[in-house]
Amino acid sequence: MTIPSPKKYKIDRSIKIDRKVLSGTLAFKDIFVGFDKVDAVRQIFGEKTDEQLSKLKVEVFPREGFMGVSDEDGHIFASQYYIRNGAMWSVYLDIVHELVHVRQFFEGKQLFDPAFAYVDRPTEIEAYQVGAMEARRIGMTELEIFEYLEVPWISKAEHLRLAKACNVLLDEIVLNRDNAKTAGNTKK
Numbered sequence: 001m002t003i004p005s006p007k008k009y010k011i012d013r014s015i016k017i018d019r020k021v022l023s024g025t026l027a028f029k030d031i032f033v034g035f036d037k038v039d040a041v042r043q044i045f046g047e048k049t050d051e052q053l054s055k056l057k058v059e060v061f062p063r064e065g066f067m068g069v070s071d072e073d074g075h076i077f078a079s080q081y082y083i084r085n086g087a088m089w090s091v092y093l094d095i096v097h098e099l100v101h102v103r104q105f106f107e108g109k110q111l112f113d114p115a116f117a118y119v120d121r122p123t124e125i126e127a128y129q130v131g132a133m134e135a136r137r138i139g140m141t142e143l144e145i146f147e148y149l150e151v152p153w154i155s156k157a158e159h160l161r162l163a164k165a166c167n168v169l170l171d172e173i174v175l176n177r178d179n180a181k182t183a184g185n186t187k188k
């Protein structure tokens with residue numbers, strides 16, 4: 001959430017997001033176009049991709065916030081403010097994440113199992129893993145993925161645990177940070 005956004009990532013040209021969306025309940029495909037063409041999404045749903053995305057609904061709520069999936073009927077809810085103002089790559093990756101939860105819901109999995117802390121919940125780990133792999137594919141660095149995983153409602157220790165579960169190359173991040181420090185020092 002802390003990454004400056006103007007950088008271009010390699011998001012497929014087929015992807016279009018209706019940033020001017022109004023609040024209300026809409027068909028997923030009317031807001032999020034082209035996701036059925038993305039390999040990561042096709043891997044989530046397999047041969048059911050077209051069927052699932054065609055019937056999926058999105059409840060756009062007119063407040064600040066992010067996105068989630070209903071554990072009552074598996075629809076996505078999303079902040080209109082976030083769809084309008086969030087960085088494109090961030091909204092894109094969050095949708096991929098939520099689509100994992102949609103599939104989990106239809107598999108009968110419990111999305112919000114209170115037996116687990118957020119970052120240890122198997123449903124969250126899978127969704128973040130798929131998101132992190134897609135983040136790499138569109139050209140994000142390990143550090144950028146690490147920062148993407150730093151969501152506001154988790155602690156520093158939980159953030160680290162989540163990054164490890166997503167196979168973020170933490171050694172590489174430390175190395176790059178040290179190199180950047182060294183480079184900064186020599187300039188002084």
Ligand SMILES: [Zn+2]
Nearest residue numbers: 097101124127
């Ligand atoms: Zn989630």
